[in-house]
Amino acid sequence: MKLRGLYAITDSQLLAGKFLKYVEAALEGGVTLLQYRDKSDDQARRLREAETLLTLCERYKTRLIINDDAELAARIGAGVHLGQSDGPLTPARALLGRQAIIGSTCHDQLPLAEQAAKEGASYVAFGRFFNSTTKPGAPTASLELLDQARASLHLPICVIGGISLENAAPLVNHGADLLAVVHGLFGADSADEVTRRARAFNALFNS
Numbered sequence: 518m519k520l521r522g523l524y525a526i527t528d529s530q531l532l533a534g535k536f537l538k539y540v541e542a543a544l545e546g547g548v549t550l551l552q553y554r555d556k557s558d559d560q561a562r563r564l565r566e567a568e569t570l571l572t573l574c575e576r577y578k579t580r581l582i583i584n585d586d587a588e589l590a591a592r593i594g595a596g597v598h599l600g601q602s603d604g605p606l607t608p609a610r611a612l613l614g615r616q617a618i619i620g621s622t623c624h625d626q627l628p629l630a631e632q633a634a635k636e637g638a639s640y641v642a643f644g645r646f647f648n649s650t651t652k653p654g655a656p657t658a659s660l661e662l663l664d665q666a667r668a669s670l671h672l673p674i675c676v677i678g679g680i681s682l683e684n685a686a687p688l689v690n691h692g693a694d695l696l697a698v699v700h701g702l703f704g705a706d707s708a709d710e711v712t713r714r715a716r717a718f719n720a721l722f723n724s
């Protein structure tokens with residue numbers, strides 16, 4: 518499967534009261550990867566929601582990624598996204614198997630991406646590229662870094678952090694394969710607008 522296009526990431530606060538409606542609206546518009554990102558400790562709810570999202574993803578032929586939690590990913594047969602403090606990649610690959618999608622946060626550091634590639638990551642993520650209300654404190658990354666990453670890495674490159682329809686085009690032009698978006702997708706006033714935004718993000722890869 519080609520990892521290229523929109524990477525939608527859920528946010529439990531932003532999507533409160535409209536979680537499945539907005540997620541399905543995004544899937545309707547086209548989503549390459551969907552990440553379930555819930556930073557709570559409510560294991561029962563996390564399992565329930567992850568299973569529901571997996572069923573929805575199967576219907577739309579989208580791959581589900583669980584943020585932070587390789588055990589939950591293994592339990593339901595999804596992929597996982599691991600940050601630098603979320604545990605090592607090698608055991609996660611052993612746990613999830615060769616086919617699983619495993620992503621790695623590399624902030625603004627190429628050496629982290631090279632290491633992640635060696636340890637079996639399926640994609641590497643750089644960010645944040647713009648101001649983010651979802652994660653304001655994340656380290657910043659630049660288009661120059663993206664150029665260097667594109668020239669030296671042979672893995673799909675994901676970009677994240679404050680991405681919107683207004684600022685995403687240069688990231689694609691500088692070699693990003695996956696646009697990871699929370700607020701710029703789900704911070705919409707209606708489900709129809711989420712679908713429209715998803716289509717418009719994907720169209721950036723065809724222009």
Ligand SMILES: Cc1ncc(COP(=O)(O)OP(=O)(O)O)c(N)n1
Pocket residue numbers: 524552554584585598599600601602603620621622642643644652675677697
């Ligand atoms: C696609 C993608 N890229 C980066 C992150 C951030 O991961 P991390 O640094 O572990 O921070 P949290 O999201 O866990 O707060 C991500 N989740 N997804």
Ligand SMILES: Cc1nc(C(=O)O)sc1CCOP(=O)(O)O
Pocket residue numbers: 622624643644645646648649650651652655656677678679680697698699700701
């Ligand atoms: C979860 C996350 N990680 C980041 C990083 O830079 O590693 S930025 C970020 C938040 C992404 O949400 P939004 O699209 O609303 O800015």
Ligand SMILES: [Mg+2]
Pocket residue numbers: 584585598599600603
């Ligand atoms: Mg994490």
